[in-house]
Amino acid sequence: MKDTGEIRGLQMKEDHLWCLKENGYQATLHKHYEGLFTQGNGYMHMRGSFEEGCSDAPQDEEYLRFPDNVTLEKPRHPKSKQGTYIPGIVAPHPLLKEEIVNLPYVLGLEFRSAGEPLDMDRSRISGYRRWLDLRDGSLHRSFLWETGEGMQLECTYSRYLSMADTHLCIQQVQLEVLAGEGRLEMTAALRGDVRTNGMNHFARIIPLAESEGSLSLETLTEKGNQIYMLSALEVSEAVDWQEELTGVRAALRGELQLRAGERFTLRKLTAVTTDRDREEGTVYGRAHEQLRRARELGWEQLYNRHADCWTSKWQEADIRIKGDGTAQLNVRASLYHLIRSNAEQDDRVAICAKGYAGEAYFGRYFWDTEINLLPFYLHTNPQAARNLLLFRYHTLEGARRNAQSYGYRGARYAWESSLGGEEQCANWQYADHEIHITADVVYAVCHYVRATGDDEFLEHYGIDILVETARYWCDRVDWNGEGACELLGVMGPDEYLPFTRNNAFTNRMVKFSLEQTAAYLDSLEDGDQGSYAAVAERLDLRPGERELFRHTAEKLRLPYDSQSELIPQSDDFASYAEVDFGSLWTDRSRPFGHFISQERNYRSKALKQADVLELMLLFRQEFTGRQMQASYAYYEPITTHDSSLSAAVHGIVASWLNQKEAAAGFLQRVMDIDLSLEKKGAAEGIHIANCGGLWQLIVYGFAGLKSAMWSEVIELEPRLPEGWTELSFRLAWRGEHYQVTVSPGAHEIHKLNGGDSGAGTIL
Numbered sequence: 001m002k003d004t005g006e007i008r009g010l011q012m013k014e015d016h017l018w019c020l021k022e023n024g025y026q027a028t029l030h031k032h033y034e035g036l037f038t039q040g041n042g043y044m045h046m047r048g049s050f051e052e053g054c055s056d057a058p059q060d061e062e063y064l065r066f067p068d069n070v071t072l073e074k075p076r077h078p079k080s081k082q083g084t085y086i087p088g089i090v091a092p093h094p095l096l097k098e099e100i101v102n103l104p105y106v107l108g109l110e111f112r113s114a115g116e117p118l119d120m121d122r123s124r125i126s127g128y129r130r131w132l133d134l135r136d137g138s139l140h141r142s143f144l145w146e147t148g149e150g151m152q153l154e155c156t157y158s159r160y161l162s163m164a165d166t167h168l169c170i171q172q173v174q175l176e177v178l179a180g181e182g183r184l185e186m187t188a189a190l191r192g193d194v195r196t197n198g199m200n201h202f203a204r205i206i207p208l209a210e211s212e213g214s215l216s217l218e219t220l221t222e223k224g225n226q227i228y229m230l231s232a233l234e235v236s237e238a239v240d241w242q243e244e245l246t247g248v249r250a251a252l253r254g255e256l257q258l259r260a261g262e263r264f265t266l267r268k269l270t271a272v273t274t275d276r277d278r279e280e281g282t283v284y285g286r287a288h289e290q291l292r293r294a295r296e297l298g299w300e301q302l303y304n305r306h307a308d309c310w311t312s313k314w315q316e317a318d319i320r321i322k323g324d325g326t327a328q329l330n331v332r333a334s335l336y337h338l339i340r341s342n343a344e345q346d347d348r349v350a351i352c353a354k355g356y357a358g359e360a361y362f363g364r365y366f367w368d369t370e371i372n373l374l375p376f377y378l379h380t381n382p383q384a385a386r387n388l389l390l391f392r393y394h395t396l397e398g399a400r401r402n403a404q405s406y407g408y409r410g411a412r413y414a415w416e417s418s419l420g421g422e423e424q425c426a427n428w429q430y431a432d433h434e435i436h437i438t439a440d441v442v443y444a445v446c447h448y449v450r451a452t453g454d455d456e457f458l459e460h461y462g463i464d465i466l467v468e469t470a471r472y473w474c475d476r477v478d479w480n481g482e483g484a485c486e487l488l489g490v491m492g493p494d495e496y497l498p499f500t501r502n503n504a505f506t507n508r509m510v511k512f513s514l515e516q517t518a519a520y521l522d523s524l525e526d527g528d529q530g531s532y533a534a535v536a537e538r539l540d541l542r543p544g545e546r547e548l549f550r551h552t553a554e555k556l557r558l559p560y561d562s563q564s565e566l567i568p569q570s571d572d573f574a575s576y577a578e579v580d581f582g583s584l585w586t587d588r589s590r591p592f593g594h595f596i597s598q599e600r601n602y603r604s605k606a607l608k609q610a611d612v613l614e615l616m617l618l619f620r621q622e623f624t625g626r627q628m629q630a631s632y633a634y635y636e637p638i639t640t641h642d643s644s645l646s647a648a649v650h651g652i653v654a655s656w657l658n659q660k661e662a663a664a665g666f667l668q669r670v671m672d673i674d675l676s677l678e679k680k681g682a683a684e685g686i687h688i689a690n691c692g693g694l695w696q697l698i699v700y701g702f703a704g705l706k707s708a709m710w711s712e713v714i715e716l717e718p719r720l721p722e723g724w725t726e727l728s729f730r731l732a733w734r735g736e737h738y739q740v741t742v743s744p745g746a747h748e749i750h751k752l753n754g755g756d757s758g759a760g761t762i763l
Helices: 027-036 283-297 299-317 325-340 368-380 382-394 396-405 428-433 436-452 455-476 504-527 529-539 545-555 611-618 625-638 646-656 660-675 688-702
Strands: 019-023 090-093 097-100 109-113 124-133 138-146 152-161 168-179 182-191 202-209 214-221 226-235 242-245 249-258 263-274 319-322 726-733 736-743 746-752 760-762
Touching: 019 027, 019 325, 027 660, 109 168, 168 299, 182 214, 182 226, 182 263, 202 242, 202 249, 214 249, 214 283, 226 283, 263 283, 283 299, 299 325, 299 368, 299 726, 319 325, 319 688, 325 368, 325 660, 325 688, 368 382, 368 436, 368 688, 368 726, 382 396, 382 436, 382 455, 396 455, 436 455, 436 504, 436 726, 455 504, 455 529, 455 545, 504 529, 504 545, 504 611, 611 625, 611 646, 625 646, 646 660, 646 688, 660 688, 688 726
Parallel strands: none
Antiparallel strands: 019 124, 090 097, 109 182, 124 138, 138 152, 152 168, 168 263, 182 249, 202 214, 214 226, 226 263, 242 249, 319 726, 726 736, 736 746, 746 760
């Protein structure tokens, strides 16, 4: 590869508004930083683990993980959990059905001095610093290593996953001898001794040392997926590499003599390909071509392509805050994970609940995608939003099988979806009763169409989802003796009450779903007879079926009306037991669920999150300020916020109610979920729905943007937190792009005229 010196940009000056920093190594925080520093490019994702690994943290421990409440579960691997994930590579689990596979470890680089391994826990280390540069997704580490034989080595690590050439992982290590001399042994490895939730999902591993300075690892999963990893090494001084191959590890080892004042550079370039990739050719041929092309480009151009992609994405996604540097950095951290976790060109996958930064939720897809994440993509990357919904279209057949398994017609979306759409949730309470996901998908389809104007999507894809889910709802409701229909035995978003009667959130979403299905069929028939005939034939629409959808929507009971000041969570909510939180919840740093049995929780007024406030967020125009105030005042004190989805919703409603102090408090809670060192919330992966919730808190809450679901034009009602002097961001809106700037007492909306100059028309 052409060497043009330092990789431009990887040594750029740190910016405290763009860099997440770890100053000083603490072993107890390492797993948290592994999750927080996860790197990705949509195609693949790697947790922020040390290249050399951690002592006393084996990655091949085998055990059987049992179904449990993930919020309350005590995770394994307290110190370190390495992770390499490619969305779509999954394997079976004997109890948990299907889970994403933790692939072989790509990043392996180990150093020894006179037999002493570099080990952050056992070596003499000083001046440790590590930082993730959000501008380009590059991860850096620097420290001074004083070896047992007296060498002082200044060690600087840098790495990134290319956003432009998504199969590539680029690593660089520089060692400068400040004092002493000695021999240094280095090993570059690809390792298959990793497990996923204690399971070995590898049917075969073939390690190879290829040409001089390169090595490979071919892996076949038990489900039959083929993964090929090919690494090439380049060094600033000649090294005689010796191959070290075991059953699960491919490695090259070399030595060299170092003296005071010398600097040594090692670079490792790895191509990762799989049989799921859409490119033509074999996994071997494509990996070799990736490396050949990368070498031809050279290190600097390779980086520049990557950095340019990040610059382009930040141009559309960035939120700029003046007057609050802490919020600015925290918001950008969430935006970074939203950007990197999305495979924007692949409609065969969505975004898993941990943002591909951990395997706690097994790599599955929840309602988070449609309700918490989609709005961000709608207004920053509409093509990505479209593909997230195409995933639901492609898994419609799995949703049909789910409905059939319960004895219903139509399509029932899974609470925890597999790649094929089948239900994966091993806990019957959620799998059986948390049915609002099926209506959430329809809400998201309608939201997408209204926000983008992409009516073609509705005609060719969305209508299938609408009709099939409407058929399910018509079977799922129960008709009472008064001629109304009800939804019984329902768990709303508040998962602490599992068997409610006419849950307000669920029933309103179902009514909306049925109304929209009937209305769109009406519109399609009135507007284009040929298109309607094609849809009717494709979906086998029966006479009277549309009227059944409409009639069911009209007769579906809501547990409130326009005269209700306090909106009840469900018809039976008042009958649940009151809770003495003061005596039960003795340690507020831990989830409330740890202090109460599930049996007692299921009969008590203790909410994981407030369904009614989520309902008001999605249907704001249907509720008066008085209703919103009464519901917020009632539900907030009995909401535990054990769900990471909860704080953002409360913050938005508090902002709408002009309760600035409360809204600011919820902003801090939202930011703390992944970034707080006390909480260590990122240890098992990023709470990616909370990242989307933070975007909504800023845009819907503080900027006061009215949802594109209910407004054809951009309307703002800003209420900035104290101290914020300016808030600005871009919006994609019905095919156009706008720049929004909010300051205390004023706001402007500029329509952009294309390009990135920001020039445009003030609206």
